[in-house]
Amino acid sequence: MSVKIEFIKEAAEDYKKLDGSLKILCDKKLEELEINPNLGEKLGNKYNIDLTGFYKIYFNSKRYRIVYRIREHLLEIIEIWGIGKRDKEEIYKIVGKRLKKKLKASYASNKKNDTYGAIRRAALR
Numbered sequence: 001m002s003v004k005i006e007f008i009k010e011a012a013e014d015y016k017k018l019d020g021s022l023k024i025l026c027d028k029k030l031e032e033l034e035i036n037p038n039l040g041e042k043l044g045n046k047y048n049i050d051l052t053g054f055y056k057i058y059f060n061s062k063r064y065r066i067v068y069r070i071r072e073h074l075l076e077i078i079e080i081w082g083i084g085k086r087d088k089e090e091i092y093k094i095v096g097k098r099l100k101k102k103l104k105a106s107y108a109s110n111k112k113n114d115t116y117g118a119i120r121r122a123a124l125r
Contacts, residue, residue, distance in 0.1 A: 003037050003076040005030055010098055014083040022060060026083060029059040029066060037070050037078055047089050049096035054081065062086060067095045 007015060018026060033039050040055030054069045067082040081098060084091035 003034055003070075003078050005034060005078045005080060007080045008098065008102075010094075011080040011082050015080075018083065022064065025059045026064070026066065029057055030080075033057060033066075033068070033078060037076060040066075040068065043067070043092070046092045049092050051092060051095065051099075054095065058086075065091050067091055 015023070015026065038055075040057040043051040043054045043056055045051070051067070054067055056065045056067050058065055063086055065082075065084065065086060066080060068078050068080045071077040071079055082091050082095040084094060
């Protein structure tokens, strides 16, 4: 089964920062991931960061990690959230910050577009 791989904006920037040899190794791992989306290890709560639903795969002798999640709608999409060094579990902290930022933006957007909630609140007055 082949899937589509998408990068969030920040992860695309992570990828661009890799040197040529690391990009080759990363590309090989992403090709494997396209064939088998469940290749990675499941993440849960890592260092007090809730990464439930995310996976990790390694490249460059486990010095670098790709953190991703699988989105399933009409077709399977793998969403890359971060690529970075293993050092001090920094990649998990980076993905955690990105996730919080996205959740805040999503919450603000939903709150702004919550016409049903506005109608309901007006009715209760």
